Amino acid sequence: MVETRLQVEALEGWYGESHVLHGASFTVRRGEVVTLLGRNGAGKTSTMRALAGIMRKRKGRAVFDGNELLTTPPHRVARLGLGFVPEERGIFSSLTVRENLMLPPVVRSGGWSIQDIHELFPNLKGRDTTIGTRLSGGEQQMLAMARILRTGCDFILLDEPTEGLAPVIVEHIGHALVKLKEKGITVLLVEQNLNFARSVADRHYVMEQGRIIDEIDNGSLSSHMDKLNRYLGI
Amino acid sequence: MTELFGVPIAVLSGQVMIGLINGSFYALLSLGLAIIFGLLNVINFAHGAFYMLGAFVSWGLLTYGGVGYWPSLVLTPLIVGALGAVFERTMLRRLYGLDHLFSLLLTFGLALALEGIFRWVYGAGGKSYPVPASLQGVYNLGFMVLPIYRAWVIVASLVVCLLAWVVIEKTPLGARLRAATENPKLVTAFGINVPLMLTLTYAAGVGLAGLAGVMAAPIYQVSPNMGSSLIIIVFAVVVIGGMGSIMGSIVTGLMLGVLESLTKVFFPTASAITVFIVMILVLLMRPAGLFGKDK
Numbered sequence A: 001m002v003e004t005r006l007q008v009e010a011l012e013g014w015y016g017e018s019h020v021l022h023g024a025s026f027t028v029r030r031g032e033v034v035t036l037l038g039r040n041g042a043g044k045t046s047t048m049r050a051l052a053g054i055m056r057k058r059k060g061r062a063v064f065d066g067n068e069l070l071t072t073p074p075h076r077v078a079r080l081g082l083g084f085v086p087e088e089r090g091i092f093s094s095l096t097v098r099e100n101l102m103l104p105p106v107v108r109s110g111g112w113s114i115q116d117i118h119e120l121f122p123n124l125k126g127r128d129t130t131i132g133t134r135l136s137g138g139e140q141q142m143l144a145m146a147r148i149l150r151t152g153c154d155f156i157l158l159d160e161p162t163e164g165l166a167p168v169i170v171e172h173i174g175h176a177l178v179k180l181k182e183k184g185i186t187v188l189l190v191e192q193n194l195n196f197a198r199s200v201a202d203r204h205y206v207m208e209q210g211r212i213i214d215e216i217d218n219g220s221l222s223s224h225m226d227k228l229n230r231y232l233g234i
Numbered sequence B: 001m002t003e004l005f006g007v008p009i010a011v012l013s014g015q016v017m018i019g020l021i022n023g024s025f026y027a028l029l030s031l032g033l034a035i036i037f038g039l040l041n042v043i044n045f046a047h048g049a050f051y052m053l054g055a056f057v058s059w060g061l062l063t064y065g066g067v068g069y070w071p072s073l074v075l076t077p078l079i080v081g082a083l084g085a086v087f088e089r090t091m092l093r094r095l096y097g098l099d100h101l102f103s104l105l106l107t108f109g110l111a112l113a114l115e116g117i118f119r120w121v122y123g124a125g126g127k128s129y130p131v132p133a134s135l136q137g138v139y140n141l142g143f144m145v146l147p148i149y150r151a152w153v154i155v156a157s158l159v160v161c162l163l164a165w166v167v168i169e170k171t172p173l174g175a176r177l178r179a180a181t182e183n184p185k186l187v188t189a190f191g192i193n194v195p196l197m198l199t200l201t202y203a204a205g206v207g208l209a210g211l212a213g214v215m216a217a218p219i220y221q222v223s224p225n226m227g228s229s230l231i232i233i234v235f236a237v238v239v240i241g242g243m244g245s246i247m248g249s250i251v252t253g254l255m256l257g258v259l260e261s262l263t264k265v266f267f268p269t270a271s272a273i274t275v276f277i278v279m280i281l282v283l284l285m286r287p288a289g290l291f292g293k294d295k
Helices: A044-052 A074-080 A097-102 A114-120 A137-149 A167-182 A194-200 A222-232 B009-040 B047-065 B069-090 B100-122 B148-170 B172-182 B184-189 B194-216 B228-241 B246-266 B268-285
Strands: A004-015 A018-029 A033-037 A057-064 A082-085 A155-159 A186-190 A203-208 A211-217 B138-140 B145-147
Touching: A004 A044, A004 A186, A018 A033, A018 A044, A018 A057, A018 A186, A033 A044, A033 A194, A033 A222, A044 A057, A044 A082, A044 A155, A044 A186, A074 A082, A074 B184, A082 A137, A097 A137, A097 B172, A114 A137, A137 A155, A137 A167, A167 A186, A167 A194, A203 A222, A211 A222, B009 B047, B009 B148, B009 B172, B009 B194, B009 B228, B009 B246, B047 B069, B047 B100, B047 B194, B047 B228, B069 B194, B100 B228, B138 B148, B145 B148, B148 B172, B148 B194, B148 B246, B172 B184, B172 B194, B184 B194, B228 B246, B228 B268, B246 B268
Parallel strands: A018 A211, A033 A186, A033 A203, A082 A155, A155 A186
Antiparallel strands: A004 A018, A004 A057, A203 A211, B138 B145
């Protein structure tokens, strides 16, 4: 049995007064790529933000490598090895590419060197002094992933990495994800693009109205397509 | 040639020098305000009071402790910064989630309280602070005489301002500061202790005001209201330079200091309102300020 890295139980969350997570429960094991699928507003991004500590009003449990995430101060979460790549990418417009890359502190050894990063994302090479937000959308996505890889975090919350990107860039991000997996990095992925999700993931959870309503193994995905299409409203 | 536009060169260059002195203090103070506003989103009305506090701490160190100007130049900003940190930790931080107006009122209240306390203890009259022995005397430049202490103030504050700019724009620490200004939650999620950064930033900002206070002590009277008479102009400088712009504060501070004192030569009655006329013009034509970024 592979070790469980993240165990989420009955997670509830609020944006101010609005209750958006209604008891989501799921697990992620070491070395897996697990996706959260679901329609817009199902609570996928909220789940990520709750785990990363950006959403502050939460209830339930989330145990990460034996640590209670919900009672950990937000600036200590990354130190546990949990890296966050937000949906909007979060590239800083007042920082250069280099400064963006170097911003998150290294939290443990085993982080990627700049050379490793440039090998994985050649587009970032030679762009050090460019303002972060002058990069194309795809390059910003690469930068957002690269800066987390540098920190040595080995569990990545990756929120919609392919959103709004051209097919060739999506393919590039997909290759990168496969390489991360080969290096033993665990990924919780939010994804709208089902073809992309099935090309990289081991398991899928389906979310609806702030809960997990189903779990599907990637191997048996094709036999569940009808059900899945109904869930996702495709 | 001894006249320019009908004004003797000596008078003109003397006025420029006074302008640069005033401008140096505008720059130091508005720099601190800009840093604090940028990261904390707090309009720090207590800034002038911390400047006054700096002058009084420096005066007190000398009068009661025999601590001279040079050690005071280091000690006073540390003391004022520490007091600022205590204020931020115990009071100011409770208001971050609320409208700007609350922190503005709190810092305004603190300014009034500090001024009141000092007026009560020391009276409204000024104390004088001697120019340090090593900086007494004048340089004779031929066309004018330049007191050494004043030259020192201009150079030292320029160096401090540029140093602050380099730290903010060119170092990893500054990158964290800029990132936290843009998106504090994400920076926190990266493992950076943003609340601590806010405290240190506030301490650094008011520490700069304290430093300005030490440098001002030998030039102006050390008096309880020295801050409040300056702070309104400094706020105008921040608005003209662009809220939160570091370089904007420095350049605008010096520029307006000179402009204001040149107005004294050519149109004395208008000199008190020059800065505000410039502010109105800038707000009409470039609401984000000369160096500000449009949002």
